[in-house]
Amino acid sequence: MIRPPLVLASASPRRMELLARLGIIPDRVVATDIDETPRAAELPRQLAARLALAKAEAAATSDALTLAADTVVGLGRRILGKPADAAEAEAFLTLLSGRRHRVITGVVLALPDGRRLKRVVETTLAFQRLTGQQIAHYVAGEEWRGKAGGYAIQGSAEAFCRFLSGSHSNVVGLPLFETAQLLRGSGWLRP
């Protein structure tokens, strides 16, 4: 069987690295430029699902499989996306201090025949209480840039995390278990 090419509709180097752990190197990488603004009263899960689909649709073609994902942090009904600046990163970490939150990733695999295979994956985390000094030091380190919620679990922020339930790769931007399931479900990945 000839496999169609795989397109990764993401500019995130983490998603490339996570796919590489499955032995997968996309044939093409396409950065999409979609509006990531939440709609009024939109919930974190709804946003992650909607944006993953929008990224997939922006890059999908009829001769390839297209994989897209979107990761957001949910604090109750509140959505924490990628902070715009250091002040917002500091505000997000202040909100996350001492509280449970969820990291939600929507994953969409667009098939050449027009089908769209979808998953929304949630990981629950709890951060220790953070002092103002810890937050300021973390923000000065720049790891928050381009990361939902203003932190990167794959960096030093794992030291803030006293509890994580669910998929770790989901927090980094692509849940490997569910992604492999989607690729297998499409017949693209074997065994």
Ligand SMILES: Cc1cn([C@H]2C[C@H](O)[C@@H](COP(=O)(O)OP(=O)(O)OP(=O)(O)O)O2)c(=O)[nH]c1=O
């Ligand atoms: C919470 C958390 C998020 N992130 C990242 C994963 C995502 O790349 C990013 C959320 O932004 P996304 O909009 O999901 O992705 P992106 O802007 O990096 O790339 P693209 O839109 O082109 O696909 O936050 C981490 O790397 N570590 C973490 O601990």
